[in-house]
Amino acid sequence: MLWHDAGERRGIGGMNGSGQMIMLVVTFSVEEQHRAAFETGLGDFARWSLANEPGTLFYQLGQDETDPSTYRLIELYADQASLDRHSTSDAYRQVGKAVGPLLAAAPTIVRHAPVNDSLSEKV
Amino acid sequence: MLWHDAGERRGIGGMNGSGQMIMLVVTFSVEEQHRAAFETGLGDFARWSLANEPGTLFYQLGQDETDPSTYRLIELYADQASLDRHSTSDAYRQVGKAVGPLLAAAPTIVRHAPVNDSLSEKV
Numbered sequence: 001m002l003w004h005d006a007g008e009r010r011g012i013g014g015m016n017g018s019g020q021m022i023m024l025v026v027t028f029s030v031e032e033q034h035r036a037a038f039e040t041g042l043g044d045f046a047r048w049s050l051a052n053e054p055g056t057l058f059y060q061l062g063q064d065e066t067d068p069s070t071y072r073l074i075e076l077y078a079d080q081a082s083l084d085r086h087s088t089s090d091a092y093r094q095v096g097k098a099v100g101p102l103l104a105a106a107p108t109i110v111r112h113a114p115v116n117d118s119l120s121e122k123v
Numbered sequence: 124m125l126w127h128d129a130g131e132r133r134g135i136g137g138m139n140g141s142g143q144m145i146m147l148v149v150t151f152s153v154e155e156q157h158r159a160a161f162e163t164g165l166g167d168f169a170r171w172s173l174a175n176e177p178g179t180l181f182y183q184l185g186q187d188e189t190d191p192s193t194y195r196l197i198e199l200y201a202d203q204a205s206l207d208r209h210s211t212s213d214a215y216r217q218v219g220k221a222v223g224p225l226l227a228a229a230p231t232i233v234r235h236a237p238v239n240d241s242l243s244e245k246v
Contacts, residue, residue: 025197046244052246058241060237060240062235062236063236071235074148115165115186116166119181122173
């Protein structure tokens with residue numbers, strides 16, 4: 001049965017149950033001549049964050065297939081403390097310095113309250 | 124070392140190596156009186172897809188915290204065949220019929236080529 005009530009799942013707890021999960025959708029604009037360096041820099045930072053930060057649950061960069069100057073990064077954190085640790089790390093400052101000059105505009109960041117929990121629900 | 128070349132990782136293979144992964148970002152607009160039913164319907168479908176479709180790698184719904192009428196659904200598929208199976212299933216048709224009437228506008232779907240692979244890279 002698909003349609004039972006799930007309203008109480010809003011703001012679901014993260015991996016350690018200490019708070020509410022947070023999902024960010026960040027949009028970047030990158031001119032063609034900078035895309036290879038951008039993908040290397042942010043792709044490597046994604047792998048670093050996933051491998052080293054337990055509270056960074058998902059960190060997925062993708063390139064818009066119809067507008068290749070646009071990239072979207074999906075970030076999922078266990079809780080606010082995990083996001084704070086991520087965004088104050090030395091590695092974060094390092095990638096900001098490396099990738100910032102490659103951007104055609106300031107990135108937009110949209111914050112979301114997760115409704116379900118893909119990582120615990122996956123087979 | 125964060126900054127080695129990762130260009131060859133574009134269009135990375137999915138879980139079964141049979142094709143390129145696909146990331147969708149789908150945006151929904153839902154008036155307040157329909158949000159509880161929308162979250163139940165699409166949240167339950169997310170759980171169903173994650174539990175029953177091996178090629179649906181990630182299926183995460185979130186509500187925009189600054190514009191609560193806006194929801195974004197992040198979908199990650201192993202390859203095009205997995206997306207095709209997902210979007211032609213009976214369950215997909217069922218959720219479309221249930222959730223469609225709750226939407227204030229047609230959803231927008233943006234397709235992306237993944238640059239990294241969050242699920243294999245996570246510790």
